[in-house]
Amino acid sequence: MKQSKYKGWLYLLPAILFLGIFMVYPxxxxxxxxxxxxxxxxxxxxxxxxxxxxxxxxxxxxxxQALKNTFVIVIITVPVSTGLALLISLALSSIKPLRNLxxxxxxxxxxxNTLAVGLVFMVLFKKTEYSDGMINLLIKLFGxxxxxxxDGPHWAKMLVMCIYTVxxxxxxxxxxxxxxxxxxxxxxxxxxxxxGTRPSRIFFRxxxxxxxxxxxxxxxxxxxxxxxxxxxxxxxxxxxxxxAGMNTMVGYIYDMLYGNSGGYPSFASAAALILFAVVFTIxxxxxxxxxxxxxx
Amino acid sequence: xxxxxKYYRIEQAARRRSNIRxxxxxxxxxxxxxxxxxxxxxxxxxxxxxxxxxxxxYVPKFYVTDPTIANYKEAFTxxxxxxxxxxxxxxxxxxxxxxxxxxVPAAFAFARMRFPGRNLVFSLFxxxxxxxxxxxxxxxxxxxxxxxxxxxxxxxxxPSITSVFYIYLLKxxxxxxxxxxxxxxxxxxxxxxxxxxxxxxxxxxxxxxxITILKVIECWNAYVWPRLITDDRSRYLVSNGIQExxxxxxxxxxxxxxxxxxxxxxxxxxxxxxxxxxxxxxGVSRGGTKG
Amino acid sequence: xxxxxxxxxKRFPNRNKKIREDVIAVNNFTFEIPDGKLIGLxxxxxxxKSTTLNLISGLxxxxxxxxxxxxxxxxNLPAENRGVGLVFQNYALxxxxxxxxxxxxxxxxxxxxxxxxKEQMRxxxxxxxxxxxxxxxxxxxxxxxxxxxxxxxxxARALVKMPSVLLLDEPLSNLDARLRLQTREExxxxxxxxGITTVFVTHDQEEAMSISDLIVVMKDGVIHQIGKPQxxxxxxxxxxVAQFLGxxxxxxxxxxxxxxxxxxxxxAVLDIESKEKRYVYVGIRPEGFxxxxxxxxxxxxxxxxxxGRDTSxxxxxxxxxxxxxxxxxxxxxxxxxxGETVRFRLKPAKVCIxxxxxxxxxxxxxR
Numbered sequence: 029m030k031q032s033k034y035k036g037w038l039y040l041l042p043a044i045l046f047l048g049i050f051m052v053y054p055x056x057x058x059x060x061x062x063x064x065x066x067x068x069x070x071x072x073x074x075x076x077x078x079x080x081x082x083x084x085x086x087x088x089x090x091x092x093q094a095l096k097n098t099f100v101i102v103i104i105t106v107p108v109s110t111g112l113a114l115l116i117s118l119a120l121s122s123i124k125p126l127r128n129l130x131x132x133x134x135x136x137x138x139x140x141n142t143l144a145v146g147l148v149f150m151v152l153f154k155k156t157e158y159s160d161g162m163i164n165l166l167i168k169l170f171g172x173x174x175x176x177x178x179d180g181p182h183w184a185k186m187l188v189m190c191i192y193t194v195x196x197x198x199x200x201x202x203x204x205x206x207x208x209x210x211x212x213x214x215x216x217x218x219x220x221x222x223x224g225t226r227p228s229r230i231f232f233r234x235x236x237x238x239x240x241x242x243x244x245x246x247x248x249x250x251x252x253x254x255x256x257x258x259x260x261x262x263x264x265x266x267x268x269x270x271x272a273g274m275n276t277m278v279g280y281i282y283d284m285l286y287g288n289s290g291g292y293p294s295f296a297s298a299a300a301l302i303l304f305a306v307v308f309t310i311x312x313x314x315x316x317x318x319x320x321x322x323x324x
Numbered sequence: 325x326x327x328x329x330k331y332y333r334i335e336q337a338a339r340r341r342s343n344i345r346x347x348x349x350x351x352x353x354x355x356x357x358x359x360x361x362x363x364x365x366x367x368x369x370x371x372x373x374x375x376x377x378x379x380x381x382y383v384p385k386f387y388v389t390d391p392t393i394a395n396y397k398e399a400f401t402x403x404x405x406x407x408x409x410x411x412x413x414x415x416x417x418x419x420x421x422x423x424x425x426x427x428v429p430a431a432f433a434f435a436r437m438r439f440p441g442r443n444l445v446f447s448l449f450x451x452x453x454x455x456x457x458x459x460x461x462x463x464x465x466x467x468x469x470x471x472x473x474x475x476x477x478x479x480x481x482x483p484s485i486t487s488v489f490y491i492y493l494l495k496x497x498x499x500x501x502x503x504x505x506x507x508x509x510x511x512x513x514x515x516x517x518x519x520x521x522x523x524x525x526x527x528x529x530x531x532x533x534x535i536t537i538l539k540v541i542e543c544w545n546a547y548v549w550p551r552l553i554t555d556d557r558s559r560y561l562v563s564n565g566i567q568e569x570x571x572x573x574x575x576x577x578x579x580x581x582x583x584x585x586x587x588x589x590x591x592x593x594x595x596x597x598x599x600x601x602x603x604x605x606x607g608v609s610r611g612g613t614k615g
Numbered sequence: 616x617x618x619x620x621x622x623x624x625k626r627f628p629n630r631n632k633k634i635r636e637d638v639i640a641v642n643n644f645t646f647e648i649p650d651g652k653l654i655g656l657x658x659x660x661x662x663x664k665s666t667t668l669n670l671i672s673g674l675x676x677x678x679x680x681x682x683x684x685x686x687x688x689x690x691n692l693p694a695e696n697r698g699v700g701l702v703f704q705n706y707a708l709x710x711x712x713x714x715x716x717x718x719x720x721x722x723x724x725x726x727x728x729x730x731x732x733k734e735q736m737r738x739x740x741x742x743x744x745x746x747x748x749x750x751x752x753x754x755x756x757x758x759x760x761x762x763x764x765x766x767x768x769x770x771a772r773a774l775v776k777m778p779s780v781l782l783l784d785e786p787l788s789n790l791d792a793r794l795r796l797q798t799r800e801e802x803x804x805x806x807x808x809x810g811i812t813t814v815f816v817t818h819d820q821e822e823a824m825s826i827s828d829l830i831v832v833m834k835d836g837v838i839h840q841i842g843k844p845q846x847x848x849x850x851x852x853x854x855x856v857a858q859f860l861g862x863x864x865x866x867x868x869x870x871x872x873x874x875x876x877x878x879x880x881x882x883a884v885l886d887i888e889s890k891e892k893r894y895v896y897v898g899i900r901p902e903g904f905x906x907x908x909x910x911x912x913x914x915x916x917x918x919x920x921x922x923g924r925d926t927s928x929x930x931x932x933x934x935x936x937x938x939x940x941x942x943x944x945x946x947x948x949x950x951x952x953x954g955e956t957v958r959f960r961l962k963p964a965k966v967c968i969x970x971x972x973x974x975x976x977x978x979x980x981x982r
Binding site: 213215216218219220221222223224225226229233234237238 | 672673674693694695696697699700701703705707709710711712720721723724772776
């Protein structure tokens with residue numbers, strides 16, 4: 029009997045082993061790294077402990093640039109994608125024929141390889157010696173001036189970046205919101221209709237409050253996701269994000285770890301912890317706001 | 325009479341309003357659908373154009389006059405796409421299989437077995453769901469490097485084997501299976517392990533399939549970790565391969581060949597999605613986020 | 616307001632797509648609901664009673680036929696323009712709004728000249744709240760209320776805009792037995808005090824009988840009988856109506872009309888004027904049995920259940936369609952019953968006769 033009492037641990041052993049090595053230990057280690065000055069990979073030694081790494085990272089113009097870019101992406105894409113997803117879901121839930129087809133189409137970007145489709149976006153927006161690219165021709169058609177969205181001005185790059193990010197994150201949000209809308213009982217709408225409620229009032233007084241928990245969920249996960257933006261950027265602008273001026277915080281961490289600046293795990297750790305602190309703070313604020321606004 | 329007339333007008337107006345509304349809804353939905361589909365259409369279209377046709381079209385045409393499959397041949401010959409595919413396949417299959425071996429017993433232990441410290445460990449597991457991968461990836465990179473596992477499958481696979489979230493999902497599902505079955509099996513002298521394989525796993529099959537599909541999608545699109553851990557092109561996965569092609573493949577300007585590669589990379593997942601559409605959408609809405 | 620349904624039919628496409636034929640939820644209804652009355656739509660589930668309610672409210676449009684409110688044809692008028700109050704089976708109270716906000720919600724829809732100030736809305740809400748006796752709950756949320764309280768809030772919300780017609784869909788089905796009794800009295804009181812034409816749907820015959828001025832008995836989308844509860848109970852127009860109304864249900868025997876007698880099996884239980892010969896069903900209400908040692912109906916006694924004021928005598932008979940005959944007899948008349956058999960005399964007014972083929976009521980006169 030005594031032997032079987034601990035059998036549960038045996039079943040957990042592989043999971044605990046892997047999580048311990050690749051999750052718990054690294055979590056502690058990364059904090060240690062971030063305070064060790066000039067940690068050397070090869071000799072595994074450091075020159076002392078302190079806040080030097082944090083100071084360095086916060087003064088690094090590349091990091092400041094990455095921080096700015098990340099914030100711009102977050103501030104633009106989260107509201108735009110959530111709003112657009114809400115519009116599309118509302119439209120989807122008020123039609124019947126072809127609904128499944130539309131849902132399938134809207135979900136497609138979710139299952140595509142971000143890097144691969146990013147290449148298509150790049151081709152669509154890029155200006156080459158042969159052609160101005162699809163999008164620029166459209167802009168010209170409406171009387172605008174063509175811009176190189178991939179190697180041109182910063183705002184243009186940021187615009188493509190945001191469009192692509194929205195395109196990528198929409199499917200998930202549409203999926204969540206359509207199921208949230210479907211879970212609002214039909215009787216509420218019927219009651220409102222019998223009372224002659226205007227569509228706008230139905231939306232703001234009934235639909236929106238009823239799905240508000242899901243909207244807040246999407247905003248919170250949207251913030252977290254957008255703060256971790258990285259591979260979408262690589263897809264559009266290549267791996268050398270610093271010189272493109274399009275680096276993000278996560279991109280900065282990886283570049284510090286490996287790649288062009290080559291092997292500074294201490295700086296990477298400090299940057300990662302700063303990122304974590306930012307995300308954590310924003311999530312807490314989000315949760316506080318949602319607690320005050322979601323009523324049941 | 326007057327009253328009737330008034331109601332008649334209200335009726336007419338209501339009908340007209342609802343028709344106009346419907347029309348606007350469909351137009352809006354169609355425009356959005358086109359925006360979603362356009363990149364897919366464009367990559368297919370371009371992949372069938374020859375390089376010279378493509379380069380000569382200052383205003384790109386929305387159709388192709390002389391379709392060619394030369395780009396697809398080139399995708400498999402000029403760059404080691406087949407190799408990337410094979411690597412990704414091995415990586416996906418091995419990671420998913422190993423993950424199942426690790427998470428199924430763990431979920432079972434949490435769901436059914438009684439042992440000291442179970443609740444404490446489970447809370448610790450749950451709190452691990454909040455750890456962002458960016459934090460732990462740094463040390464993992466150092467660990468794998470110090471184990472001399474760079475550019476090996478082991479290095480690629482090991483850190484991706486466990487997922488706390490999937491253990492949680494599976495545990496919830498296991499718990500819905502009536503405990504009477506477990507007690508009955510115990511009385512009959514069935515061992516825990518046999519019970520797990522013979523009863524739990526078959527009953528929870530829908531969830532296991534969902535988890536498998538989600539993990540396959542995740543593996544197929546993996547980019548960040550493989551990029552850190554591989555710099556040998558013969559070990560690249562498709563995402564890294566695409567990036568490599570973008571920067572240096574096909575002499576940089578052969579857009580049609582790049583598009584053919586993109587099509588080849590995208591097609592497997594799109595087929596998987598169309599076949600398992602409902603399972604995937606259900607699984608994702610239960611808590612998957614991208615990446 | 617008087618409501619008239621004129622040859623109203625509603626078809627739905629079949630849910631099972633393989634079956635092309637439409638489902639006819641409401642088949643050619645014609646009836647008139649008089650002004651200021653309480654009407655019960657009664658029938659087993661799936662008989663089309665909720666659809667009828669939705670047609671009156673305007674949430675559904677009829678496939679054929681006309682609907683009139685007073686003299687005005689409202690057939691294609693959308694729900695919002697009809698001025699009806701609707702109470703849903705599960706109340707459909709907005710969970711994120713307080714009771715007060717729920718009740719004033721319909722008033723907030725008024726625009727233009729009819730627009731009310733906050734104070735006016737509040738005043739009106741307090742008025743109806745007083746009527747349905749929930750004045751002290753105004754600041755709570757629906758989740759903090761009991762089922763009965765939610766029900767009252769739902770009624771208040773439907774009443775606050777002074778509807779010309781009040782519609783209730785299974786108003787009592789979500790309440791427990793004790794509350795149900797209390798609430799149905801309450802419902803009748805509110806209807807009397809407001810004088811609003813009220814239509815409610817129920818599958819519970821007792822509920823319909825106890826408070827309605829008029830009941831409409833339906834089955835499979837067809838109206839079987841309309842009338843005052845007592846009339847319908849006493850003179851059902853066919854076997855279905857007779858069986859659907861009354862607890863315990865009517866006892867149905869196989870029988871025959873022959874030579875001026877009503878036969879149950881071989882027992883000639885009543886003498887009638889008509890000499891015609893006919894195969895029939897004989898229905899006897901439980902309270903229609905009088906124990907009589909020389910009575911014509913001979914049954915074998917199974918058991919006697921004393922229920923206080925009344926006694927239920929359970930017996931069997933070869934011509935009876937079912938497990939056991941239940942007769943309800945005032946306890947003081949029970950003396951002398953015992954042994955193997957029990958004999959009854961019948962109250963002619965509690966006997967109904969139905970044709971064996973059409974199941975329609977056969978009228979008869981006692982000799």
